[in-house]
Amino acid sequence: MIMKLKNAFKEYRPLCLGSAKHRAALLAPFFALLLLALCLTASCSGRHNTAVIVAGSTSVQPYAEILAEEFSLLCPDCEVDVQGGGSSAGITAAESGAADIGLSSRVLKENEQHLWFVEIAKDGLAIIIHPANPLSNLTIEQVRAIYAADISNWSELGGANNKIHLITREEGSGTRSAFEDLVMEEKRITTKAIVQDSNGAVKQLVSSDKNSIGFISLGLVDETVMAISLNGLAANWDNIANGSYPLFRPFLFICKEPPTGQTKQFIDFTLSDQGQQILIKEGLIPQQTELKDE
Amino acid sequence: MNNFKEKLAGRIFLVLAFSSISALALITVFILIQGAPIMTKVGLFKFVFGMEWAPSQEKFGIFPMLVGSVSVTLGAALLGVPIGICCSIFLAEFAPATVRNIFRPAIQLLAGIPSVVYGFWGLIFIIPVIRDYLGGPGLSILAGSIILAIMILPTIISISEVSILALPRQYKEGALALGMNQWQAIWSVMLPAAKSGIVAAVILGIGRAIGETMAVIMILGNAVALPESILDPVRTLTTNIGIEMGYAAGEHRQALFATGIVLFIIIMIINASAQYITRKK
Numbered sequence: 378m379i380m381k382l383k384n385a386f387k388e389y390r391p392l393c394l395g396s397a398k399h400r401a402a403l404l405a406p407f408f409a410l411l412l413l414a415l416c417l418t419a420s421c422s423g424r425h426n427t428a429v430i431v432a433g434s435t436s437v438q439p440y441a442e443i444l445a446e447e448f449s450l451l452c453p454d455c456e457v458d459v460q461g462g463g464s465s466a467g468i469t470a471a472e473s474g475a476a477d478i479g480l481s482s483r484v485l486k487e488n489e490q491h492l493w494f495v496e497i498a499k500d501g502l503a504i505i506i507h508p509a510n511p512l513s514n515l516t517i518e519q520v521r522a523i524y525a526a527d528i529s530n531w532s533e534l535g536g537a538n539n540k541i542h543l544i545t546r547e548e549g550s551g552t553r554s555a556f557e558d559l560v561m562e563e564k565r566i567t568t569k570a571i572v573q574d575s576n577g578a579v580k581q582l583v584s585s586d587k588n589s590i591g592f593i594s595l596g597l598v599d600e601t602v603m604a605i606s607l608n609g610l611a612a613n614w615d616n617i618a619n620g621s622y623p624l625f626r627p628f629l630f631i632c633k634e635p636p637t638g639q640t641k642q643f644i645d646f647t648l649s650d651q652g653q654q655i656l657i658k659e660g661l662i663p664q665q666t667e668l669k670d671e
Numbered sequence: 672m673n674n675f676k677e678k679l680a681g682r683i684f685l686v687l688a689f690s691s692i693s694a695l696a697l698i699t700v701f702i703l704i705q706g707a708p709i710m711t712k713v714g715l716f717k718f719v720f721g722m723e724w725a726p727s728q729e730k731f732g733i734f735p736m737l738v739g740s741v742s743v744t745l746g747a748a749l750l751g752v753p754i755g756i757c758c759s760i761f762l763a764e765f766a767p768a769t770v771r772n773i774f775r776p777a778i779q780l781l782a783g784i785p786s787v788v789y790g791f792w793g794l795i796f797i798i799p800v801i802r803d804y805l806g807g808p809g810l811s812i813l814a815g816s817i818i819l820a821i822m823i824l825p826t827i828i829s830i831s832e833v834s835i836l837a838l839p840r841q842y843k844e845g846a847l848a849l850g851m852n853q854w855q856a857i858w859s860v861m862l863p864a865a866k867s868g869i870v871a872a873v874i875l876g877i878g879r880a881i882g883e884t885m886a887v888i889m890i891l892g893n894a895v896a897l898p899e900s901i902l903d904p905v906r907t908l909t910t911n912i913g914i915e916m917g918y919a920a921g922e923h924r925q926a927l928f929a930t931g932i933v934l935f936i937i938i939m940i941i942n943a944s945a946q947y948i949t950r951k952k
Contacts, residue, residue: 549918
């Protein structure tokens with residue numbers, strides 16, 4: 378076996394280890410490719426220098442992308458480059474200057490308060506069940522008990538005698554971390570829960586399984602699923618605006634310093650009537666809505 | 672001049688061949704560099720046999736996913752292998768030419784369907800059936816096994832058919848001349864003679880099943896708990912990477928690459944054993 382390998386290697390030797398000239402011919406295509414790759418990356422990073430870089434929460438990212446698209450129609454010379462990475466990464470990027478605007482779907486922590494920020498909108502979180510489920514109201518404590526697997530049958534909540542099929546989001550998801558902060562508190566979501574990797578997949582599953590429960594962004598609720606009321610309060614804009622429906626989170630734009638130039642133009646556009654209308658159309662709650670107790 | 676041309680052509684092919692090998696080398700080095708730090712930090716044993724996966728709490732144990740991968744793959748093999756082997760025997764020995772000409776391309780077509788389509792089909796058809804008739808949430812080991820069994824059929828059928836067809840004609844003729852009927856000739860002469868090819872087909876099919884990602888993300892449910900029955904949702908090594916890669920950063924990301932290392936080693940073992948068996952004869 379080893380002999381065979383040696384022979385095979387000998388056969389290839391003239392090809393691999395020929396004269397210097399031949400070796401150069403062999404390597405030339407590699408260098409050409411390398412050069413090409415370098416040029417490409419160089420031209421990309423060259424473009425970035427003039428663009429407004431927006432990075433952070435993947436919950437805010439799709440909305441920021443829509444805003445960036447509309448903004449580029451208004452200002453053809455401007456370029457807004459939207460990236461993901463998560464809320465914490467976005468805040469860090471804004472602080473370090475790696476991004477002009479950081480996106481966050483959570484409030485700033487104590488040690489981040491020195492950064493400049495503006496709330497662009499609010500997003501509600503809806504607990505959804507199948508429309509045929511007779512229940513329509515739960516308390517936050519009940520939802521917490523369901524997700525901690527302390528309650529595992531709908532009959533314990535006054536429903537039919539069926540096992541509850543829990544659906545949650547994957548680790549790292551902004552929607553999941555919002556749900557953990559707002560509902561679970563110190564409890565943990567059971568590992569038995571089914572994990573889906575998007576709002577759409579959770580909605581699809583809940584709409585097809587009458588024993589299931591899940592949570593998605595309020596803006597995405599439609600007639601295929603039922604958003605349950607919490608503590609007797611329906612999940613809608615009015616109840617979030619008056620502070621009675623507790624499950625919502627802010628969407629923030631964060632900058633290192635008060636913005637200037639194109640960055641400021643983009644933020645101004647987002648906060649303008651036109652920008653806010655876009656966000657409303659996409660299902661968010663506009664920034665102008667003041668909360669009673671804040 | 673001609674000699675130069677030939678040498679040049681040889682060299683160009685060598686470079687192209689190197690590029691495919693270097694892709695493999697690059698990927699291997701990359702996932703090792705990315706994944707090794709977290710493995711050494713957590714400890715190899717704790718990483719592979721740890722029961723808890725909660726990256727946000729710095730718990731990185733992939734044992735439930737190992738169990739998930741093994742159980743789904745085993746289920747797929749149990750369902751797919753008998754069907755696949757029987758189908759290849761039928762195609763090689765029994766089918767009239769017209770039937771064979773329809774079956775063969777149809778089975779090849781099965782291999783050409785994108786896995787996301789399999790997943791979607793499973794989500795729409797198989798899962799409601801399991802949920803309604805067998806109970807549970809429907810997203811389960813059983814659903815994954817059924818879909819994967821279908822997906823590995825083309826691999827198993829075509830390789831075992833080829834290895835049956837490759838047998839010398841004398842084997843069958845001799846068996847028939849000794850007074851065996853056709854089934855006896857197949858069962859006691861041809862199948863044992865084609866054993867290594869068939870086993871390789873099964874192993875390659877298993878390799879395909881264990882590496883499949885997209886279809887199973889949609890139908891397995893991805894729960895990170897040890898399953899108690901075949902109707903429980905489960906997460907495999909591949910879906911762990913697929914489902915969490917989008918948001919992962921830092922150690923979480925490294926842990927996903929480390930999951931990839933484990934998967935890589937498993938698949939290497941599977942492929943190596945397939946090669947070993949086919950070479951042995």
